[in-house]
Amino acid sequence: MVDQSGYGKSGKKGPSGRSYRNATGLTRQPKKMRGRKVSSQRWLTRQLNDPFVAQAKARGFRSRAALKLEQIDDRYQLLQSGMAIVDLGCAPGGWLQVSSIRTKLGASRARLVGIDLLETEGIVGANIFVGDMTNCNMLEKVRSAIGGAANGVLSDMAADTTGHRATDHLRTTALLEAALDFALDILNPNGFFLAKCFRGGAEKSLLDIMQRNFKMVRHVKPAASRLESVESYVLASGFHGRGCAEDIAVDIAVGRRDASGALII
Numbered sequence: 001m002v003d004q005s006g007y008g009k010s011g012k013k014g015p016s017g018r019s020y021r022n023a024t025g026l027t028r029q030p031k032k033m034r035g036r037k038v039s040s041q042r043w044l045t046r047q048l049n050d051p052f053v054a055q056a057k058a059r060g061f062r063s064r065a066a067l068k069l070e071q072i073d074d075r076y077q078l079l080q081s082g083m084a085i086v087d088l089g090c091a092p093g094g095w096l097q098v099s100s101i102r103t104k105l106g107a108s109r110a111r112l113v114g115i116d117l118l119e120t121e122g123i124v125g126a127n128i129f130v131g132d133m134t135n136c137n138m139l140e141k142v143r144s145a146i147g148g149a150a151n152g153v154l155s156d157m158a159a160d161t162t163g164h165r166a167t168d169h170l171r172t173t174a175l176l177e178a179a180l181d182f183a184l185d186i187l188n189p190n191g192f193f194l195a196k197c198f199r200g201g202a203e204k205s206l207l208d209i210m211q212r213n214f215k216m217v218r219h220v221k222p223a224a225s226r227l228e229s230v231e232s233y234v235l236a237s238g239f240h241g242r243g244c245a246e247d248i249a250v251d252i253a254v255g256r257r258d259a260s261g262a263l264i265i
């Protein structure tokens with residue numbers, strides 16, 4: 001017998017199944033709950049009731065995340081025909097799909113490169129690398145794939161969550177820092193950087209670096225990013241360009257960069 005009462009074997013009211021659906025007003029429920037952890041029951045229930053999941057599926061997107069990029073781009077018009085875009089943490093490929101459409105990949109000079117630890121199904125005309133974006137050879141691989149600098153660096157990278165808030169926060173911040181470092185190394189003057197961060201925004205030290213290197217820095221939370229999620233995005237646009245020698249000298253002096261000018265993470 002499957003216990004879907006939400007009260008569990010002990011007879012005490014638990015947080016799963018019906019009680020979760022009632023509390024959240026979610027009306028559709030997964031057919032098979034047997035053997036699933038409470039967290040996965042909740043995830044499935046949320047997925048089934050989420051209009052953005054349905055919309056992403058109906059439009060052939062590989063991920064619900066695709067809609068987040070679309071919404072941010074609708075508002076800020078970042079992705080333009082012919083641009084060179086790098087997508088860090090690209091699997092399963094939703095952001096690649098949106099980027100390829102909006103840059104008119106294949107019908108313009110556009111170039112698109114994705115990197116992920118996991119395999120990503122191909123996108124016609126895009127270069128996708130499997131590996132850790134923090135590997136030192138990744139920057140050169142991407143540079144040669146796009147033939148130089150990029151107009152935009154996207155990062156929807158997320159580390160596996162542990163459930164321990166401080167640890168998860170540190171991991172997400174480390175990925176944001178690595179993505180920013182990558183962007184500063186590969187962006188064209190006037191390029192943009194869009195990356196996932198935690199609610200409460202990016203760390204002050206990272207914001208300082210962004211503010212010094214870009215004209216405009218803002219936090220964005222698209223409608224498709226769940227309100228209850230700690231996820232948010234930081235958008236930095238109008239890159240001043242590399243070789244901002246004074247900034248680099250300041251960073252080296254305060255220990256933010258090593259003597260070679262590389263950001264210390």
Ligand SMILES: C[S@@+](CC[C@H](N)C(=O)[O-])C[C@H]1O[C@@H](n2cnc3c(N)ncnc32)[C@H](O)[C@@H]1O
Pocket residue numbers: 062063065066088089090091092093094095096115116117118131132133134156157158159175
């Ligand atoms: C939320 S998913 C990205 C979803 C993607 N934007 C889409 O629309 O399909 C986050 C991805 O970041 C990747 N990731 C995490 N750390 C990474 C790293 N150091 N290097 C490359 N990819 C990484 C994960 O493997 C995962 O696939």
